[in-house]
Amino acid sequence: MSRSFQIPNLMCYPRPMSDLPSEALQEVPPVPSRPAPLSPWVTAVCGAVAGAYLGFSVLTVSPSPLDRLDQPEESLERLVTREMDLRAALRQAPEWKKTLYATLSGGEDTLADVIAWYDELIGTGASPIAQLYRVVLVAEDGQTGRLNAALVPWEFQGEAAFRMGKWVRAGYLGSDLDREGARSLLMEIRSELPPGWFADTLAARVAAKLGDPTVQREAEAAIGARGAALLDRWIGLTVAQGVLLVLGIVALGGILRRRTAGAVGEAPLPPVWTAQDGYGLFVRGTLGFLLIGLVSTFLLPKESPYSGISTLAAGLPLVWWLHRYLSVRGLSLPETFGLTLPAGGLRRVAAATFVVIGLSVLGEVAITLVSGTLNYKPHWADGLLESILWGPPWLVACEVLDSVVWAPLIEELAFRGVLYATLRMTVGVWPAVGLSGAFFALVHGYGAVGFASVLWSGILWAVAYERTRSLLPAILGHMFNNLLVTTEFIWLLRL
Known part of the structure; x- marks a missing residue:
């Protein structure tokens, strides 16, 4: 029975229905298959590993910020x-x-605040020099009783502590010294303490007790000259931020007057990936970042040039995953994230960037005022x-490159481009x-003010x-923000 049904069916089509030869029909390309989504199981494993790593870091980190510092x-x-x-x-x-x-600094720290910082430091087992600095601050604050109590143990802690005790007594407690003895103390202070406020302050106090106005004026003038230079630097940075704020307000006013939407690119929002793939991309990039950081921490000394390079390399896994994901779908990073500008787009990018920078400065001022x-x-x-404060020039260069150029690019791709x-x-x-x-603010690990800022x-x-x-x-605004922070840190604390 089956044969009797098949034979007529075959005989119904003695030749191709099309006028084309049969070979041409066989050359029709197949419909391309849709790229497979990212494996949810791999995403879950990567997320679990990254979460465990971050959780372990949070649980094991010391509650004292001092323990996170090398110096x-x-x-x-x-x-x-x-x-x-x-x-x-x-x-x-x-x-x-x-x-x-x-108005803009959030209020200066009192001497009591600074003394409390040194109290905390000495509680961790500080050097005699740090203890001397604390005692000088206590003396400058007029706490004579606390000063006397702090000096008593120094008489039994070795020659260095005994000698530093003599400096403090001569400067603040009116110890009787002849001129030669006082000059000898001044020479000891200058030779044993690093140049700076503590050495100049002690020298000025001892010179005042000695009755040597020339030495006293020289020490006080050195303090004033350094302070005036710092104040001028701070004002210069503040003026620069004020200019950026004004430019941002002008740019915002121009955008509002034109009543345009402010679009400068054509990034698709919602994005081209599914929610499952979006979280998968973010988790994979995050895990790669963490693993490279972990390996470099254990295998590379901080003094190695490769440690600075590893910081830059940590962002590459995210870029690789994005490129791989988009390329198999016929897409690219520039078109996906609106990095390709249409005609006349440069002016709109500049205007939008100045608005972002101006609002960023305004927010920082508001946070400072509220906290104050x-x-x-x-x-x-x-x-x-610390790496910028004390690191060698090559490490500072790597840190600046990472902070000002590389980190804004990677973080914006990750947190705004993918996660948001x-x-x-x-x-x-x-x-x-x-x-x-x-x-984004949480993973930076700052305190309350830093969290609010980020x-x-x-x-x-x-x-x-x-x-x-x-x-x-966002990338350019992030770069300018980090440039301002890094410049302020280097100009006011390192130089």
Whole structure:
């Protein structure tokens, strides 16, 4: 029976229905298959490993910021000497400089604050020099009873401590010294202490007791000159930020007058990937970043040039995953993230970037004013960049390159380009702005003020991406922000 049905069917088509030869029909290309999505199982494993790593880091990190520093004594000494030099210069500065500094700096730290910093440091087992610095600060604050109590043990702690005790007694407690003895103490102070506020202050106090106004004026003039230079640098940086704020306001006004949407690119939002693939890309890039950082920490000494290069290499896994994912779908990074500008787009990018920078400066000023009003002061070691403060020039160059160029590019691809765009698909625009900004701030590991600052930046850059359909304003704004922070740190603390 089966044969009787098949034979007529075959005989119905004695030749091809088309006029084309049968060979041409066989050459029709097959329909290309859709690229497979990222494996959710691999995403889950990568997420679990990255989460375990981050959780372990949080649980094992010391609650004291001092334990995160390699050179806490030297770093605190640099911070305090610059602070005290600046404070001395402010006492002689014009009123407008005093007002400007008091308004925008969040209020200066009191001597009690600085003494508390040294109390914490000495509690970890500091050197005799650090203990001397603390005693000098106590003496400058007029705490005579505490000063006497601190000097008593020094008589039994060796020759160096006994000698430093003589310096303090001569400068603050009126020890009887002849002229030769006082000059000998001045020579010891100059030869054994590094140049700076502590050495000059001790020398000025001893010279005042000795009745040598020339030495006293020289020491006080050195403090004033250093402080005046620092104050001028700070004002220069403040003026530069003020100019950026004005440019941002002008650019924003121009955009509002034209009533344009502000788009400068054509990045697709929602993105070209699914939510599952978006989270997969972010998790894979994050795990690669963490693993490269972990390997470099254990295998490379900090003095090695490769340690600086490894910081730059840590962002490559994300770029590789994005390139791989997009290329098999016929897409590229520039078109996916709006990095290719249409005609006339350069002016719109510049305007949007100045708006982002201006709002960033405005937010920083607001955070400073609010924290000052609440009398909340971050820990002095919070966010301290020791590698830039003490590192050799090659390491500083790597850190600056990473902070100003590479980190903004990688972080914007990760947190705005991938994470924000993916969250936008699942929770909506404004929740995605807040969540991506909060996670961005959280992973930086700063205190409350630092968290607020990074959160504001993350929110601002996500909104910029949403409004402009391009990552360029966010990347450039991020670069300018990090450039300002790095320049301020180097100019006020390293140089």
